[in-house]
Amino acid sequence: MYRRITLLSSLALTATSSFAAVTEQQVVEHYADLAHAVYEDSLITAKVLETKINALVESPSEQTLAEAKQAWLDSRVPYQQSEVFRFGNPVVDDWEGQLNAWPLDEGLIDYVDANYQSELGNEGAVANIIANEQVQVGADTIDTQRITPELIASLNELGGSEANVASGYHAIEFLLWGQDLNGNSSGAGARQYTDYVVGDACTNNHCDRRGEYLQATAKLLVSDLAWMEQQWADGASNNYRSELLADSSTTGLRKMMFGMGSLSLGELAGERMKVALEANSTEDEHDCFSDNTHNSHYYNEQGIYNVYTGMYLRADGSLLTGPSIHELVSQVSKEEAKEIQGQFDQTRTQVRQLVYSAEKNNTHFDQLIASNNAEGNQLVEDSISALVAQTAAIEKAAGVIGITSLNPDTADHEF
Known part of the structure; x- marks a missing residue:
């Protein structure tokens, strides 16, 4: 992890170098290349x-x-x-919930602790699909005897509750780690491998169905990512990439910058940090079963940085570079470009402190947000403030290149 972050940090120097003049259309085309590369890597790693x-x-x-x-x-x-591509691109926003929805009432899927606190009024909160070949939610009876990707996809938002998340990364995370019952203390979920042993050594019952569920969810994840990778692939005449590039470059730039600003402000600073901090709630941390939230936050920020600088460090270690928003800003005003780049660097450095806290000090995000951890609370507050400042820099960059009234999504948060 440290080696990767060190390498990514060195890319900031590259981003401030001088470039030959680029056009708006070239920047939008490279944005599509970035998206394709990120989704291709997501697919490759999901297959593993x-x-x-x-x-x-x-x-x-x-x-x-x-x-x-x-x-x-x-x-x-x-x-x-990849989440920076969600905001501004409906094809991504309409699709991503099946892969990354959270927080979830994990009792929908499998056994949970007796003190499990579910979302108020969620009738599917303890349906336990793995333990039951038929579940009743409200007036509906659902046949869950055969666990397939199609069944799992159909169970998302069961009974109208967004907390009923049956598929995606977090369902898989829960099935691998189990519940994190440590609250604001150190430690992640501690599921035993024997939860997958079929026969007398099976723990917590229904090991065969648990394995079927886990495999079906992984298969669905791969299928969903394969579809999105094709939406950004070059050479197709009827995918989202062709639609994006057929529109004006100004519209493309607006989508790029709206996506950056909305992830930075409403989603990352707001939904993923502010909500959890204000409620001191481990249920609202993003990767709550694995205690990987620090990395998820950092790589969200890295995604924003990628789009601004036109750079992406691929899963195989190769570096994808190309025409960027930073270059467009620099062509108008080198002084403002330097100032804006500086804010991006400061924000990424600040969010990276969450990673250092977890990996060097063994103090993870769920501990940082504890009500009795003033120092940890301040670290999260500082990260929120840095993301708010970054959003202002994104809006400033937009103004420099002629994109007005950007209005990034705040998700109804006030900062």
Whole structure:
């Protein structure tokens, strides 16, 4: 992790170098290239995750569980960098809930602790699909005997509750780690590999169905990512990329900058940090089962940085570069470009402190937001403030290149 962050940090120097003149259209085209590369990497790493999950189910052991967990962590790196494409691009926003919805009432999927606190009024909160071949939610009876990707997809928002999340990264995370019952204390979920051992050694019952559910969810994740990767692929005449590039470059730039600002402000600063901090709620942290929230936040920020600088460090270690918004700003005003780039660098450095807190000090995001942790609260507050300042820099950059009234989404938060 440190090596990757160090390498990413060095890219900031590249971003401030002088470039030959670029056009708005070239910048939008490279944005599509970035999106395709990120989704391609998300697909590649999800396929590895599926392979490791199949190995776990076929031969449960401490090692196969650990390898599946690591594959999940690896898969989050490119996917979290993809979220900057969600805002401004309806094709992504309409699709992403099946992959990354949270927080979830995990009792919908599997067994939970007796003290489990679900969303008020959610009739599916403890349906436990794995334990039951038929579930009743309100007036509806659902046949869950055969666990398939199609069934799992159909169960999202069951009974009208957004907390009923049956698929995606966080469903897989829960099935690999189990509930994190440590509250604001140190420690992640501690699911045993024996939850997947079929036969007398099975723990917590229904190990065969638990394995079926995990495999079906992984298969659905791969299928969903394969579809989105094709939406950004070059050479197709009827995908989203062709639609984006057929529109005006000004519209493309607005989508780019609206996406950056909305992820920076309403989503990352607001929904993912401010909500959890103000409620001191571990249920509202993003990767709550694995205690990987610090990385998810950091790679969200990295995704914003990628779009501004036109750079993306791929999963295979290669660096994708191309025409960027930074270059467009620099062509108008080198002084303002330097100032804006400086704010991006400051914000990324600040959000990276969440990673250092977890990896160097073993103090994770769920501990930082505890009501009795003034120092940790301040670290999160400082990260929120840095993201707010970054959003102002995004709006300033937009103004420099002629994109007015950007109005990034605040998600109804006040900063």
